Amino acid sequence: MGSKNLALISGGTSGIGRATAELFAKHGWNIVITGRREDRLKEITERLVTDYSASVLPLCFDIADRTELRSQIDKHKDILASVDVLVNNAGLALGKSFFQDGLDSDWETMIDTNVKGLIYLTKAILPFMIKRQSGHIINVSSTAARDMYIGGNVYSASKSAVDALTKSLRLDLLEHRIKVSSIAPGMVNTEFSEVRFHGDKIKADKVYEGFEPLKAADVADAIYYIASRPAHVHIGDLLITCTAQANSNVVFKG
Ligand code: 8X3
DSSP: OOSSOEEEETTTTSHHHHHHHHHHHHTTOEEEEEESOHHHHHHHHHHHHHHHOOOEEEEEOOTTOHHHHHHHHHHTHHHHTTOOEEEEOOOOOOOOSOGGGOOHHHHHHHIIIIIIIHHHHHHHHHHHHHHHTOEEEEEEOOGGGTSOOTTTHHHHHHHHHHHHHHHHHHHHHGGGTEEEEEEEEOOBOSSHHHHHTTTOHHHHHHHTTTSOOBOHHHHHHHHHHHHTSOTTOOOOEEEEOOTTEEETTEEOOO
């Protein structure tokens, strides 16, 4: 894929992932994006190639499917051996009901995607970074891991696992000179809430009413900041919210 830096962004077809892929490409990086939706992967690949002359490898698979993940990584290991930055972005919230009313299927999907997907993608890419004794893993966490809120339950637990893994990987990988960071965004106006409320757009739009939430590009900007520090500088954790949001529970609407 040439001599440019290479970033792998999971869940790169929408929201924060897509904005991050665009920003890295804009800064001259080559990109690997993963996603489940072939048409969107194709569309964003074309855009990054046309607008930024990036080399792009789109990988179509569901990160929650470990067998498919492994086979896609094996198939493209010549390219993936050069990944400088892995942005573990793929993740979602499903449902916001009390724990006692939650759906098993929502919980399974969140844990399979937000936790297991991150674990196994990281495991697949790490041997290349260890071999080169360089690399950077940036995990997308959430304010939902920092303050609990009503109905956050399993989503918050999955993002708390992301935080624990970030801290743990940082220790385990220290001797290999691999950076491990997390970024915890608050409310970002993307498809996040529509997905969370199973396609209920009216309910989703209400979440962002009455204040100016973050945009995906704001978070991408912070991710690029984390990734572009000098080699001797490590940003361990970055909490980012819009100005109106103090924490998971307090947003000023007025
Ligand atoms: C952050 C979104 O809904 O927990 O991941 O504020 S939310």
